[in-house]
Amino acid sequence: xxxxxxxxxxxxxxxxxxxxxxxxxxxxxxxxxxxxxxxxxxxxxxxxxxxxxxxxxxxxxxxxxxxxxxxxxxxxxxxxxxxxxxxxxxxxxxxxxxxxxxxxxxxxxxxxxxxxxxxxxxxxxxxxxxxxxxxxxxxxxxxxxxxxxxxxxxxxxx
Amino acid sequence: xxxxxxxxxxxxxxxxxxxxxxxxxxxxxxxxxxxxxxxxxxxxxxxxxxxxxxxxxxxxxxxxxxxxxxxxxxxxxxxxxxxxxxxxxxxxxxxxxxxxxxxxxxxxxxxxxxxxxxxxxxxxxxxxxxxxxxxxxxxxxxxxxxxxxxxxxxxxxxxxxxxxxxx
Numbered sequence: 001x002x003x004x005x006x007x008x009x010x011x012x013x014x015x016x017x018x019x020x021x022x023x024x025x026x027x028x029x030x031x032x033x034x035x036x037x038x039x040x041x042x043x044x045x046x047x048x049x050x051x052x053x054x055x056x057x058x059x060x061x062x063x064x065x066x067x068x069x070x071x072x073x074x075x076x077x078x079x080x081x082x083x084x085x086x087x088x089x090x091x092x093x094x095x096x097x098x099x100x101x102x103x104x105x106x107x108x109x110x111x112x113x114x115x116x117x118x119x120x121x122x123x124x125x126x127x128x129x130x131x132x133x134x135x136x137x138x139x140x141x142x143x144x145x146x147x148x149x150x151x152x153x154x155x156x157x158x
Numbered sequence: 159x160x161x162x163x164x165x166x167x168x169x170x171x172x173x174x175x176x177x178x179x180x181x182x183x184x185x186x187x188x189x190x191x192x193x194x195x196x197x198x199x200x201x202x203x204x205x206x207x208x209x210x211x212x213x214x215x216x217x218x219x220x221x222x223x224x225x226x227x228x229x230x231x232x233x234x235x236x237x238x239x240x241x242x243x244x245x246x247x248x249x250x251x252x253x254x255x256x257x258x259x260x261x262x263x264x265x266x267x268x269x270x271x272x273x274x275x276x277x278x279x280x281x282x283x284x285x286x287x288x289x290x291x292x293x294x295x296x297x298x299x300x301x302x303x304x305x306x307x308x309x310x311x312x313x314x315x316x317x318x319x320x321x322x323x324x325x
Contacts, residue, residue, distance in 0.1 A: 030183045033185060034185045034187045035187055036187045036189055039187075039188070039189055040190045040191075040192060041191050041192070042193075042194070043191070043192070043193040045195070045198070047200065048233075048235075049200065054193075078191075085238070087238050136193055140233045140234070140235055140294050141293050141294075143235070143237065143238045143291065143292055144197035144198075144236055144240075144324070145195055145196075145237070145238075146192065146193070147192070147193040147194075148190060149190070150189065151189050151191060152186050152187070153186060153187045154184055154186045155184065155186070156183065
């Protein structure tokens with residue numbers, strides 16, 4: 001008797017899930033698109049005295065948000081510090097200047113917490129573009145090397 | 159509440175939780191950073207000339223340079239655990255026409271971390287300072303000239319070449 005009740009309850013729950021699935025299809029979530037160019041950002045060799053802040057070529061971000069009636073956020077997160085073999089440069093030495101503001105904002109890169117790069121509400125359609133210029137604080141204290149790291153841009157519409 | 163009713167309620171809550179926990183829509187793009195922080199070195203001296211005034215060899219056997227010590231600022235970006243070295247070498251002996259005084263008549267006293275005392279040579283670069291790794295080092299060199307009655311009179315000069323190596 002008890003087993004039968006449990007089975008009946010489980011079937012009922014599965015049935016509800018089945019009912020929810022078509023409902024989700026009927027109300028599709030936001031459609032998001034993002035692309036960046038160039039995909040490689042290069043900081044050239046510079047004298048820290050004459051170039052205390054090394055500026056890379058601007059990164060063009062193209063984004064489009066459809067079927068969205070809520071807020072959206074574009075964040076950026078580094079996968080780690082700048083690395084050259086065993087040597088590292090803290091990723092917080094990299095800052096950015098972004099336009100247009102709003103929706104874009106300036107910031108400092110982090111390897112632990114995604115940093116907001118842009119935000120807004122509703123749709124962005126047709127696609128729009130923003131420009132992000134990354135800057136590296138130069139220093140004589142860095143160990144010589146060719147440093148690399150990847151960063152991830154994430155566009156979300158909760 | 160019966161067992162069946164409570165089970166159904168539990169299942170309902172579970173379904174509701176599943177519906178709420180649906181992840182937000184997200185799109186990502188990845189970029190690669192490349193930073194060329196290659197080895198570079200930069201050296202500056204507080205003065206590009208040294209002069210030693212005429213003096214009685216008996217009372218001033220070591221003539222200090224007029225103007226005092228030279229301040230040296232050495233900046234280097236070096237490889238990991240690499241030794242950065244600052245050397246000095248004379249282009250020739252001290253010369254006044256055909257008369258010469260050995261470059262080794264010039265000695266210096268140093269101050270600053272990594273800086274060492276030394277004697278000028280015209281054949282082999284002499285270490286002025288050395289240290290490990292990148293950074294900025296500041297030190298001083300107080301030059302002195304070995305005075306002697308045996309020198310021929312004249313105004314002697316020589317060029318000193320400083321070299322900062324950052325491997």
